Amino acid sequence: MITHPFHPLYNQQFDLVTYRHNWGENRVYFHDHEGHLASVPASWTSIIPEDPFVKIAAGRSFFHIDDLIDLCNLIEDIKGDSRVCTVQCNDDM
Incomplete structure (x- = not known):
């Protein structure tokens, strides 16, 4: 089917x-x-x-992807790292 x-x-x-x-x-x-x-x-x-x-x-899902990216950026800010978190999506999703 x-x-x-x-x-x-x-x-x-x-x-x-x-x-x-x-x-x-x-x-x-x-x-x-x-x-x-x-x-x-x-x-x-x-x-x-x-x-x-x-x-x-x-x-x-407990988390939305935008919220996880914001969390990642917040953690990097707290650590003093100026990197911006990025996400690479898999086509299988």
């Missing part, structure tokens, strides 16, 4: 043809409704179990 909420085939089920590591990621291959071979990242399907932390967290 396609589980990625923004994929046009979301919530649709297909028979798995093969599961392979291609394009630097695990992908599932299936025949679409027109019979064409298609593939999506395995993480966009129900073949990969949901990460337990993500499931339990359910999108909740």
Whole structure:
């Protein structure tokens, strides 16, 4: 089943043809409704179990990223360091 909420085939089920590591990621291959071979990242399907932390967290967080950056800058100010904290986001998030 396609589980990625923004994929046009979301919530649709297909028979798995093969599961392979291609394009630097695990992908599932299936025949679409027109019979064409298609593939999506395995993480966009129900073949990969949901990460337990993500499931339990359910999108909740104790801290917002802006608040953490402000805290980082405050700590640096207290230490007398003039650096500004920066954050590098991972595309997997």
